[in-house]
Amino acid sequence: MPDVQSTVVEFVNKLRKRKIEGSQATAKCTVELLRSVISHQRVPHANQAAALIDAVKAVGEQLVAANPVELAVGNVVRRVLHIIREEDLSLTTAAMGGLDLLDASDDDDVDNCKGIGYPAMSAAVVAAAARSTLRPPSLQTLLEGTPESATVPYTSSSGADSESKSKSADKSSLTRKLKHDVIEGVNQLIHEIAGCHEQIAEQAIEHIHQNEVILTLGSSRTVLEFMCAAKEKKRSFRVFVAEGAPRYQGHLLAKELVARGLQTTVITDSAVFAMISRVNMVIIGAHAVMANGGVIGPVGVNMAALAAQKHAVPFVVLAGSHKLCPLYPHNPEVLLNELRSPSELLDFGEFSDCLDFGAGSGSIQVVNPTFDYVPPNLVSLFITDTGGHNPSYMYRLIADYYSADDLVM
Amino acid sequence: MHPAVYKVGLQYLSGDISGGNARCIAMLQAFQEVVKDYSTPPEKTLNRNMAAKISSYVSFLRDCRPLSVSMENAIRFVKNRIAKLPITLSESEAKAALKSDIARFINEKIIGADTVIVKHAVTKIRDGDVLLTYGSPTAVEMVLLHAHELGKKFRVLVVDSRPKLQGQLLLRRLIKRGINCAYTHINAISYIMHQVTKVFLGASSVFSNGTVYSRVGTACVAMVATAFRVPVLVCCEAYKFHERVLLDYSICSSNELGDPNAISKVHGREDINYFDGLTNNANLKFLNLMYDATPSDYISMIITDYGMVPPTSVPVIVRECQKEHNCFESPKIVI
Numbered sequence: 051m052p053d054v055q056s057t058v059v060e061f062v063n064k065l066r067k068r069k070i071e072g073s074q075a076t077a078k079c080t081v082e083l084l085r086s087v088i089s090h091q092r093v094p095h096a097n098q099a100a101a102l103i104d105a106v107k108a109v110g111e112q113l114v115a116a117n118p119v120e121l122a123v124g125n126v127v128r129r130v131l132h133i134i135r136e137e138d139l140s141l142t143t144a145a146m147g148g149l150d151l152l153d154a155s156d157d158d159d160v161d162n163c164k165g166i167g168y169p170a171m172s173a174a175v176v177a178a179a180a181r182s183t184l185r186p187p188s189l190q191t192l193l194e195g196t197p198e199s200a201t202v203p204y205t206s207s208s209g210a211d212s213e214s215k216s217k218s219a220d221k222s223s224l225t226r227k228l229k230h231d232v233i234e235g236v237n238q239l240i241h242e243i244a245g246c247h248e249q250i251a252e253q254a255i256e257h258i259h260q261n262e263v264i265l266t267l268g269s270s271r272t273v274l275e276f277m278c279a280a281k282e283k284k285r286s287f288r289v290f291v292a293e294g295a296p297r298y299q300g301h302l303l304a305k306e307l308v309a310r311g312l313q314t315t316v317i318t319d320s321a322v323f324a325m326i327s328r329v330n331m332v333i334i335g336a337h338a339v340m341a342n343g344g345v346i347g348p349v350g351v352n353m354a355a356l357a358a359q360k361h362a363v364p365f366v367v368l369a370g371s372h373k374l375c376p377l378y379p380h381n382p383e384v385l386l387n388e389l390r391s392p393s394e395l396l397d398f399g400e401f402s403d404c405l406d407f408g409a410g411s412g413s414i415q416v417v418n419p420t421f422d423y424v425p426p427n428l429v430s431l432f433i434t435d436t437g438g439h440n441p442s443y444m445y446r447l448i449a450d451y452y453s454a455d456d457l458v459m
Numbered sequence: 460m461h462p463a464v465y466k467v468g469l470q471y472l473s474g475d476i477s478g479g480n481a482r483c484i485a486m487l488q489a490f491q492e493v494v495k496d497y498s499t500p501p502e503k504t505l506n507r508n509m510a511a512k513i514s515s516y517v518s519f520l521r522d523c524r525p526l527s528v529s530m531e532n533a534i535r536f537v538k539n540r541i542a543k544l545p546i547t548l549s550e551s552e553a554k555a556a557l558k559s560d561i562a563r564f565i566n567e568k569i570i571g572a573d574t575v576i577v578k579h580a581v582t583k584i585r586d587g588d589v590l591l592t593y594g595s596p597t598a599v600e601m602v603l604l605h606a607h608e609l610g611k612k613f614r615v616l617v618v619d620s621r622p623k624l625q626g627q628l629l630l631r632r633l634i635k636r637g638i639n640c641a642y643t644h645i646n647a648i649s650y651i652m653h654q655v656t657k658v659f660l661g662a663s664s665v666f667s668n669g670t671v672y673s674r675v676g677t678a679c680v681a682m683v684a685t686a687f688r689v690p691v692l693v694c695c696e697a698y699k700f701h702e703r704v705l706l707d708y709s710i711c712s713s714n715e716l717g718d719p720n721a722i723s724k725v726h727g728r729e730d731i732n733y734f735d736g737l738t739n740n741a742n743l744k745f746l747n748l749m750y751d752a753t754p755s756d757y758i759s760m761i762i763t764d765y766g767m768v769p770p771t772s773v774p775v776i777v778r779e780c781q782k783e784h785n786c787f788e789s790p791k792i793v794i
Contacts (some may be wrong), residue, residue: 081537290746295621298725301733308743315744316722320620320645322678322707324751350646353679356686383650389509395619395644396627397727403635415641450699 054090057083058109065116065123065386073122073337074271077243077372080113080126085236088130088229095352098228099138106130111459119388119421121338121346121375124459126239129375131456133235242435246370247272249435251279257366257433262287262330265322265363268348269299269306270335272368276433277333278310288313290329292322294348296394296418304443319350326357336369340379341448343426343441345369346386349419355428364430371434376448376457382423460720463492464516468523469610477625479529479663479699480569481595486520486530492535494557498550505553510541525715527542528664528672529699536564564698572696573601580659580694580762581606588613588656591689593645593680595625596661596673598694599628600632603659607638614638616655620645620676622721645676652687662695662761667777668769669755671695675748679710681757690759697763700777708752717744765786 061083070076084106092104110127117123250272258280259263264287266273275288289312293300299317307314317325326332332354338346345351345367358365379386395416398405404414426441433439436447465783467489470476476485493516497506517534518685520526526534540560544553584590590613592599603615615638619626626642643651658680664672671677671693681691722745723738725731737743755770765776 078487215686293621293722295646298728298731298733301723301731304743305733305737308737308740311742313742313744315746317746317748318621318675318722320674320679321746321748321751323678323682324675324714324748325746327708328711341597349650352649353646353683356682357679360682367728383653401631404631410637412637412639414630414634416637417641417647417651419647422646422649 054086057086062112062116065113065120068117071272072241073120073373074246074370075119076120077122077126078240080123081130081236081240081243083113084109084127084130085233085240086209088134088232088236091229093229099134102134102229102232103131106134107456107459116457119386121377121386122372124377125338125372125375126243127459128452128456129239130236131374132451132453133239134232135453135455137228137231137235141231163232169178187206222254243370243372246372246435247275250370250433251275252436253433254280255283256438257331257431258285258287259330260285260287263290263328264288265290265292265325265329265332265354266303267292267300267319267322267334267350267354268294268334269303270368272370273333274303274310276368277307277312278340281310281312286313288315289313290317290325292317292319292350292354294350295319296390297348299348319353322350322354323357326354326361326363329363331364331366332358333366333368336367337374337421339369339432339444340382341376341445342378343429343432343444344379344382345424345426346379346382346421346430347424349422352422352424352428355424359428365424365428366431366433367424367429368433371436371447371451374434374444374447374451376452378421383419386421386423388420390418390420392418394418460519460576461489461493461496461516463489468509468520471520473522474542478597479527480573480696482527483529483530483533483535484565484569487537490516491558491561494554494561497554504546505550506541506544506546507523509557510538513537513541515782528701529696532698532701533564535756537561553694556572568698568764569696572698573598575764576694576696576762577601577605579767580692581609581611583657583762584611584613585694586612589654590614591616591618591648591651591655591658591678591684592629593618593626593658593660594620594623594674595629596659596694598696599661600629602694603633603638604636607636615640616651617642617654618645618648618676621725622717625674639773645679646681648683652683652689655684655687658684658689658691660691662693662699663750664699664701664753665693665695665761665770665773666704666705666772667700667702668706669758669773670705670708671751671753671755671758671761671770672705672710673753675751678751678753681753682737685757691757693758693761695761697765697776700773700780702765702777702781704775705752708754709748710750710752714751715749717747717749719747722747 061079064070072081087105087109088102091102093101106127113127114124254276258277264277266289280287289307291304291307291314293301293316304314304316329391334347334351336347340346355365395418404411429441431438431443432444467485470485471482476482490513493512497509499508500732540557547719548556576598584606590603592615606613615633617626617640619642630640630642660673660677660681662671662673666672684691723734758770761768761770761773763776765779768776
């Protein structure tokens with residue numbers, strides 16, 4: 051336990067100092083950390099899932115607080131919580147399936163009140179589980195009222211322990227099985243995060259056609275892999291890269307594209323509107339995708355999206371599923387943005403005479419945001435590792451990946 | 460080659476003189492020197508010979524740097540005046556008339572126009588305004604300074620872009636005069652636009668379909684301002700208007716291209732050197748556009764010396780200007 055705690059503290063420090071770059075790397079490290087937290091967590095016999103959930107939530111809150119702007123951290127924590135709840139539910143239904151059979155064989159034991167109580171319990175349990183996994187509630191679950199969480203089966207199963215030795219054997223194997231299943235699910239999640247680029251790049255050939263001109267901003271590895279996949283399939287096309295001052299990430303992307311043999315032209319950010327009429331498609335990589343289909347991207351994408359809308363150019367956003375955030379953006383420019391150092395814009399040495407707030411001299415303020423928000427009506431298509439989607443569909447994917455109980459952490 | 464013209468050409472080449480008005484005034488003052496030192500060779504008429512000389516100087520200036528629309532209009536005016544000189548005038552009288560015409564053009568069409576524009580535009584600035592401007596337009600700078608002298612309380616947001624970073628010059632001048640400013644780069648305009656109450660832009664030229672031709676990036680600023688419902692006001696002297704029309708916003712047929720190395724190298728940031736050794740790669744190109752065209756639906760109003768007009772009234776003003784040129788008589792010299 052203590053060394054897990056120290057790794058958590060170390061990771062929190064890395065996040066706070068922004069030492070980890072990129073959502074994919076951050077997500078992967080976060081999941082691996084949570085995996086070690088789960089495997090080291092001692093779970094009691096009863097309320098296993100609750101114990102795991104509490105442990106993961108405690109660590110998750112620290113991580114999110116360290117870097118609130120890196121939404122991938124919160125996304126991945128919620129994914130892990132969802133995995134725990136889902137595995138718990140599937141084990142419960144399997145256990146109930148097993149216990150129902152035993153019930154059928156013990157038909158003679160009418161005095162067993164637990165046996166009588168079971169059918170009602172199972173319905174309540176199903177209702178609870180259904181609510182927690184955001185499935186649409188059926189009439190039965192609505193009429194049952196609000197039962198306790200999915201920990202109910204364990205109290206009943208612990209009560210039934212006295213009944214037969216076989217049941218207790220099932221229960222202890224259940225203990226180990228939950229953790230095992232959760233770790234397996236988490237491993238799958240890691241695999242998914244690591245492989246998102248390939249999944250997205252596979253769809254490149256459907257969207258990039260021969261002799262097309264593509265505009266891109268920022269430096270996203272997803273976009274790079276996407277374009278290289280199209281090039282592998284012998285599509286020849288040209289790429290305009292906006293340089294992305296003041297971080298100049300466009301320079302980085304252009305260098306990579308040229309190294310892979312793509313025809314690249316570097317333009318200044320101010321020329322985006324001028325060039326958009328000559329472009330067939332705009333492709334960008336998102337930093338995060340919000341629940342309403344809005345996109346948080348590198349600064350300058352809103353300008354490109356507006357220009358693309360004016361000229362009816364498709365605006366395509368590439369995002370791995372770990373970037374899908376179940377939160378709605380309220381005032382995203384302020385709350386989900388980070389301001390960087392003014393020295394990237396103004397050289398302090400050159401402007402030292404203006405920075406002296408003497409009499410008669412005006413004050414100077416420098417604004418240097420990192421991210422930009424694009425509303426969903428400007429996005430034509432999202433390409434994720436599960437395929438292509440409309441912005442209006444993104445909220446539905448949240449139901450697949452996240453549980454309603456975990457949205458507020 | 461007249462030394463004054465040569466000097467102006469070199470100043471254009473090095474970028475010492477930039478901005479439509481400055482370039483035009485410098486060129487016209489050089490032409491005044493040319494007229495002063497001119498003497499008609501024997502067997503030649505003054506009209507044709509001087510026009511030919513002016514044309515040769517113009518092609519030299521064009522080699523140094525492509526002409527702006529304001530310069531083209533001024534050249535057309537000068538040639539027009541040369542052609543209209545009455546034959547009866549002696550050489551000294553003709554030279555004096557020409558010099559005074561050029562001086563009148565500068566004073567009325569450029570300097571005088573700027574005064575009128577400033578007078579109109581300050582009425583649009585109110586206390587508590589947050590004004591956004593892009594680059595370093597001379598007309599807008601005069602408006603802001605005058606409004607500050609009148610005691611209006613406002614803030615200015617200067618938006619800048621690579622590679623010229625002209626906004627820094629404007630920023631410095633405004634700060635020195637005591638105006639509170641904020642500074643940002645063009646990518647961040649979506650972030651700050653919700654604070655802005657008005658956008659003031661300059662123009663190199665305005666075409667007859669209302670399209671504004673100006674520094675690259677102006678179209679982006681106007682577009683984002685329109686998306687956030689912020690009024691966009693363009694300050695432009697009437698002599699810069701042109702009867703051409705323009706649909707293509709990248710103006711690929713005649714856009715001026717700047718130095719590609721200005722993009723690959725970032726001045727002052729030696730750590731940004733990703734392109735070292737790659738400049739000869741056939742796959743890599745740099746495109747450094749100087750100008751772009753802003754569609755007229757992004758412009759709320761154009762402030763000129765003829766008044767404050769919507770972009771749809773530009774062809775009307777062009778016609779008025781042309782009529783004025785046709786009856787722009789030189790003053791009668793009474794002997």
